[in-house]
Amino acid sequence: MESGQxxxxxxxxxxxTVDESETxxxxxxxxxxxxxxxxxxxxxYDEVDAVVGLDLRVxxxxxxxxxxxxxxxxxxxxxxxxxxxxxxxxxxxxxxLDVAEEPLKSKTHLAYVPEQVMLYRNLSxxxxxxxxxxxxxxxxxxxxxxxxxxxxxxxxxxxVHSRVSAYSKxxxxxxxxxxxxAKEAGALLLDEPTSGLDPEAxxxxxxxxxxxxxxxxxxxxxxxDLFRAKxxxxxxxxxxxxxxxxxMTTDEIGHADLERIYLEHMHD
Amino acid sequence: MQTKTIKTILLNExxxxxxxxxxxxxxxxxxxxxxxxxxxxxxxVRFQEHTVQVVREGNVQRTEGLERELAAIKNGAEPxxxxxxxxxxxxMGGRRGARSVALDPGPLTxxxxxxxxxxxxxxxxxxxxxxxxxxxxxxxxxxxxLMVGRFDLAFVxxxxxxxxxxxxxxxxxxxxxxxxxxxxxxxxxVSARRFVTAKLAFRAMLVLAAAIGVSLIGILISGGFGSSGxxxxxxxxxxxxxxxxxxxxxLTAWVNSLGxxxxxxxxxxVGAWLVLVVVLPAAINIAAGLLHPLPSRVExxxxxxxxxxxxxxxxxxxxxxxxxxxxxLTGGDATDEPSRAALAWAATDAVNQRLEEVSExxxxxxxxxxxLIRRYRFLxxxxxxxxxxxxAAGTGDSRFARFQSQVRAYAGQWQxxxxxxxxxxxxxxxxxxPTLPAFNFVDESLGDVGQRATVPLSALIILVGxxxxxxxxxxxxxxGAG
Numbered sequence: 001m002e003s004g005q006x007x008x009x010x011x012x013x014x015x016x017t018v019d020e021s022e023t024x025x026x027x028x029x030x031x032x033x034x035x036x037x038x039x040x041x042x043x044x045y046d047e048v049d050a051v052v053g054l055d056l057r058v059x060x061x062x063x064x065x066x067x068x069x070x071x072x073x074x075x076x077x078x079x080x081x082x083x084x085x086x087x088x089x090x091x092x093x094x095x096x097l098d099v100a101e102e103p104l105k106s107k108t109h110l111a112y113v114p115e116q117v118m119l120y121r122n123l124s125x126x127x128x129x130x131x132x133x134x135x136x137x138x139x140x141x142x143x144x145x146x147x148x149x150x151x152x153x154x155x156x157x158x159x160v161h162s163r164v165s166a167y168s169k170x171x172x173x174x175x176x177x178x179x180x181x182a183k184e185a186g187a188l189l190l191d192e193p194t195s196g197l198d199p200e201a202x203x204x205x206x207x208x209x210x211x212x213x214x215x216x217x218x219x220x221x222x223x224x225d226l227f228r229a230k231x232x233x234x235x236x237x238x239x240x241x242x243x244x245x246x247x248m249t250t251d252e253i254g255h256a257d258l259e260r261i262y263l264e265h266m267h268d
Numbered sequence: 269m270q271t272k273t274i275k276t277i278l279l280n281e282x283x284x285x286x287x288x289x290x291x292x293x294x295x296x297x298x299x300x301x302x303x304x305x306x307x308x309x310x311x312x313v314r315f316q317e318h319t320v321q322v323v324r325e326g327n328v329q330r331t332e333g334l335e336r337e338l339a340a341i342k343n344g345a346e347p348x349x350x351x352x353x354x355x356x357x358x359x360m361g362g363r364r365g366a367r368s369v370a371l372d373p374g375p376l377t378x379x380x381x382x383x384x385x386x387x388x389x390x391x392x393x394x395x396x397x398x399x400x401x402x403x404x405x406x407x408x409x410x411x412x413x414l415m416v417g418r419f420d421l422a423f424v425x426x427x428x429x430x431x432x433x434x435x436x437x438x439x440x441x442x443x444x445x446x447x448x449x450x451x452x453x454x455x456x457x458v459s460a461r462r463f464v465t466a467k468l469a470f471r472a473m474l475v476l477a478a479a480i481g482v483s484l485i486g487i488l489i490s491g492g493f494g495s496s497g498x499x500x501x502x503x504x505x506x507x508x509x510x511x512x513x514x515x516x517x518x519l520t521a522w523v524n525s526l527g528x529x530x531x532x533x534x535x536x537x538v539g540a541w542l543v544l545v546v547v548l549p550a551a552i553n554i555a556a557g558l559l560h561p562l563p564s565r566v567e568x569x570x571x572x573x574x575x576x577x578x579x580x581x582x583x584x585x586x587x588x589x590x591x592x593x594x595x596x597l598t599g600g601d602a603t604d605e606p607s608r609a610a611l612a613w614a615a616t617d618a619v620n621q622r623l624e625e626v627s628e629x630x631x632x633x634x635x636x637x638x639x640l641i642r643r644y645r646f647l648x649x650x651x652x653x654x655x656x657x658x659x660a661a662g663t664g665d666s667r668f669a670r671f672q673s674q675v676r677a678y679a680g681q682w683q684x685x686x687x688x689x690x691x692x693x694x695x696x697x698x699x700x701x702p703t704l705p706a707f708n709f710v711d712e713s714l715g716d717v718g719q720r721a722t723v724p725l726s727a728l729i730i731l732v733g734x735x736x737x738x739x740x741x742x743x744x745x746x747x748g749a750g
Contacts, residue, residue, distance in 0.1 A: 082455050084748025103747075104457040112455035118448025120280075122287035131283075134276040135456040179452070189455075 032059045033096065035109070035187045035218035036081060040090035043076050043242075050076040052242040053090065056220075058235075060186070063209060063219040065229035065250075067262060068239035074222035077239070078189045081220065082112055095186055108137055111180030115192040117172040121165040125155055125175045128164060133182035141182060152211075153178035154204050170201035177208050188212060190221035194228055206232045230258050238265050273458050277466035285474070291436065295474065298432050301424055302482035309378040309420040310490050316377065316384060320370040323390045327368050331701055334365055338698040355695045358395065358609040361686030366394035369678065369707040371671040374662020375498045376505060378490035379483055380422035382663025389671070393707070395613070395686050397679040398620040399627035400572055402672055421483060422657045425509055426650050427545055429479060430516045434537045436471045437520030439530035440464055441746070446530060451749035460746035464524060464739075468517050475513055480506050500714040501660045504721050508656035511728045515649050518735040525742025548648040552641055560636035567626060575622035576615070590614045609690045638665070645724070649731055652724040659720055662712075666720060670712055681705040 034057035041054040051073040058064040066074045079085045080092045083103035092099040094106040119128040129146050133139070141149075150160050153174040164172065173193060180188050190209075194202040202225075209219060209232050223229055229236050230250050236258065238246040245265050248258075285291050334354045337347065347353035354360050370390035377384055391401055441464050444450040453463060483505060487498070519540060523533050590613075645651040658664040685705055689696065 079748055079750075082748065084451075084454065084750065086747065104459060107455060107457040110455060112452065114448075114451050116448060118452065120284060120449060121447070123283055127283060131276065131280045132452060132456060134279075135273065135453065135458055137272075137457065139272055139276055176452070 034059050034093075035095060036064075036220055037093040037096075038077070038080070038090065039093065041077070041080055041087055041092055042089045043073075043080060043085055044088040049242045051080065054242075054244055056237065056244065058187070058218045058220050060216045060218050061213050062235060063213050063221065063233045065233035065236045066220065066222045066239055067224070067226065067229055067236055068222075069224075069266060072239040073242040074239055075191055076242075078112075078191050078220065078222055081187075081189055082110065083107065109186045110189060111136070111183045111185035111187070112189045113173065113176040113180060113191070113193050115195050116169070117176035119164040119167075119172055119175060122163060124161045124163055125150060125167065125171070125178075126160045128175055129178050129182060132179045136179070136183040136185070138182050138184070146178075146182065149178045149182050150175065152181060153208060170197050173197065173201070173205065177205070181212070186216075186218060188217050188219045190219065190223075192223055193221065194223065194225055202228065226258055226262060227255065230255050238262055240265055270462070273462060274466045274469075277458075277463060278470045281467055281470040285470075294432065294435055295478065298424075298428070299478055299482065301428060302421065302478065305419055305421045305424045306378065306482055306486040306489075308418060309381055309486065312381050312385065312418060312420070313373050313378045313490055316373045316389065320372060320390065323368040323370045330365060334360065335698050335701060338696075338701075342698070355697070356609060357686045357689035357694055357696055358612060360696045360700070361395040361682060361690070363392070363394055363396065365704075366392045367682070367704070367707060368392050369675055369709070371668070371709060374667060375501055376487060376490075376661035377663050378486050379420065379505065380658045380661035380663055381418040381420045382422065382658030382661055383665055383668055384663040385418060387665075387668040387672075389668070391675050393675060393679045393682055395683050395690075396616060397682070398616075399623045400569075401679075402627075402676070421486060422654065422661070425479060425512070425657065426654050429475070429509075429513060430541050430545060430650075431538075432475055433471075433513055433516035434520060434534070434541060436475065437468055437517055438523070438534045438537050440467050440471075440520060441524035441743075442528065442530040442533050445749055448749075454746075454748060459744075460525075461740065461743040464521055464743055468521055472513060472517050476510055479509050479513070483509070501662065501717060504660040504717065504725075505657060507725065508653050508660065508721075508728075511725065511732055512649060512653040515728065515732045515735060518732050518739055521739035522735055522742055525739050525746060527746065544648050545650040549651050549654075552644045552647070552651070555644075556637040556640045559640060560633050562630055562633040562637070571626045572619060572623055575619040578618075582615075582618075590617055609693070613687060613690050646727050649728055652728045652731075655724050656721050656728075659717055666716070667712055671709060674709055675707070678705065678707045 036056070036058040038054045038056040041051055041056075042049070043051040054073075054077060056064070056077075066077060068074050076085065080087055081094060081099060083092075083099045083106065086100060095109045097106040097109070099106045119125070120131070123131070126143070126146055129150060130141070130143070133141055133146065147157075147160055151157065155171060155174045155178065159167065159171060164175070167175070176193075188209075194205055197205065206228060209221075213219060213234075221229075221233070230253070233250050235247065235249050237244050238261070246261055248261070250258075253261075337345075337354050341347055341353075341355065347355070352359060352364060354364060359365070368390055373384065373389075374382075388402070391397070439446070441450070441460065444453065450460075454460060484502070487502060520533075520537060523536050523540075526533075528536075641651070645655065655664065659666060682705055688694075
């Protein structure tokens with residue numbers, strides 16, 4: 001967000017026009033140090049602003065859902081937290097670490113589940129988990145524990161040793177979540193994780209997120225799924241044209257309110 | 269943390285390669301190629317050793333034949349022919365008593381045949397040895413072998429090893445991106461630079477283990493470890509192979525860092541192989557031939573014939589001139605009627621001088637060609653590594669030039685021994701045979717080889733450094749999977 005520019009941030013029942021320093025994010029993160037924090041974060045590609053002056057804080061045990069249409073800047077935001085992109089201005093922080101300055105250290109606190117969890121097809125789910133967990137710093141986890149984690153993530157026991165080439169998308173997503181669980185990261189970044197999953201798999205996925213939330217994990221999830229955002233998220237932010245145009249806590253709104261607010265912003 | 273990360277990636281590479289059917293086929297195929305190339309090189313060494321043995325046995329047989337005939341003549345027998353009378357110095361020092369000198373195969377010839385099937389490795393030294401002797405190779409060789417070189421380990425290393433490296437590395441990063449695993453990987457605390465380096469390091473270890481392993485087995489089987497000074501040569505061989513392979517691995521890393529597709533990488537890398545390994549060396553050779561053409565062998569033979577005819581017609585005049593030039597050979601009395609042998613020698617010397625002019629042009633043209641190739645070899649890592657490999661094997665130009673130079677000196681000693689006797693019309697006896705000049709080849713020292721290797725090895729290391737730096741910078745820019 002450009003300096004001095006006002007943003008229109010809504011809460012549950014009324015539309016507020018406030019200065020960026022007074023956003024809901026500030027109040028949410030005031031008591032506890034944020035795990036994920038964006039400070040005036042911007043990313044510009046040639047002539048296109050992908051993310052503009054984003055201020056965002058996600059604390060422990062929070063599930064923050066980023067809503068918005070394609071091209072709104074949700075994935076770019078996640079990639080900025082991952083250090084996949086260099087911010088044009090502003091900064092992204094993980095556990096207080098500036099991602100641009102300490103990319104590897106900040107990643108020790110992050111787990112990431114992309115829209116399509118792609119694994120090594122010739123290896124089994126267990127082998128993939130062992131590899132990515134070790135890469136994430138958990139190289140000493142015994143096979144029993146890894147198998148247990150796959151079970152926690154919902155992967156059927158008979159699939160643990162099968163090659164990933166035989167896995168469905170849902171099974172791969174579960175391995176992705178298992179990698180996140182094994183890493184015991186403080187923050188989880190999810191990019192459209194339930195896209196293409198059947199309702200049952202989506203529900204299982206939401207339950208897993210709840211468990212992670214209960215363990216104190218801060219979750220930032222980009223999604224199109226308003227229903228899931230309302231059900232799973234603790235807070236919801238709506239992005240459009242790279243800007244965070246509305247932010248609200250899910251406890252205080254209904255499904256219909258969220259849908260209405262979302263559509264209002266999409267038709268502005 | 270870094271060591272653990274690298275260990276994790278290496279372990280995973282092992283799992284991936286073990287599960288990959290393509291590489292399970294390609295790697296053994298290359299080991300078979302290595303083994304075949306080694307067998308081919310060893311066959312050549314056996315042939316060369318046999319030839320050298322036959323040549324040396326010929327010396328013994330000729331000497332024994334002369335001893336027998338001289339003893340018989342001493343006991344009253346007549347020589348088989350007045351023209352083959354071994355008592356004549358021009359016969360004993362000529363073809364009947366010629367000494368064959370041979371160069372033993374280089375310590376690692378089984379690995380790199382090099383110039384040993386192109387350049388002569390034995391000569392018959394007599395008073396008639398002249399420059400034409402050094403331009404002829406007594407072996408009849410398959411012209412295709414001479415043109416493209418033998419399929420030996422050096423050939424596999426120079427031409428095919430890069431293709432194995434490219435096959436194992438062209439998609440080291442792009443493949444991860446295309447199959448979608450790069451995003452998950454780079455979301456872990458590992459940089460693209462370390463990830464690619466570890467992956468390529470594992471593949472490099474496999475390739476080098478295969479190449480160096482087969483080389484060492486070859487050296488062991490061919491008895492290279494038993495010859496003099498092999499350790500330094502083996503180290504040079506291994507160092508050249510390693511640096512050359514690293515060049516190609518660095519190139520694959522660089523191309524991968526550009527962020528293009530695997531098919532684009534493959535096209536560019538194969539193009540680079542074609543240019544650096546095939547086109548540039550061929551172009552430099554062609555340029556050397558065009559810019560510094562050598563006199564043809566036909567010209568040499570024609571000059572020899574013309575000089576011979578002329579010399580025969582002017583033998584008396586030539587002898588007088590020769591004795592004027594070499595008064596020390598006349599014993600202070602050049603007034604005696606010259607013998608037939610002396611006249612023949614004078615003619616021979618005149619022919620040799622005429623040939624010297626043509627051979628000098630040949631030598632200088634060849635030197636200029638070599639100089640041009642030496643100057644432009646830095647453009648092609650293949651030329652640099654070829655130079656090192658065949659030099660390490662003892663089959664390079666330098667060792668043959670050294671042999672030829674010592675043979676030339678030995679031929680001079682032989683002539684110095686016999687020509688005064690020819691001019692003085694002295695009779696030879698069996699007592700002379702043990703006193704004849706002997707040829708002892710003084711092989712090049714390891715220091716000589718090391719000194720020659722310094723420049724190409726340094727150049728290759730610099731090339732690896734430059735390409736590696738490009739890859740390092742490029743990979744440093746790879747942050748995400750996009």
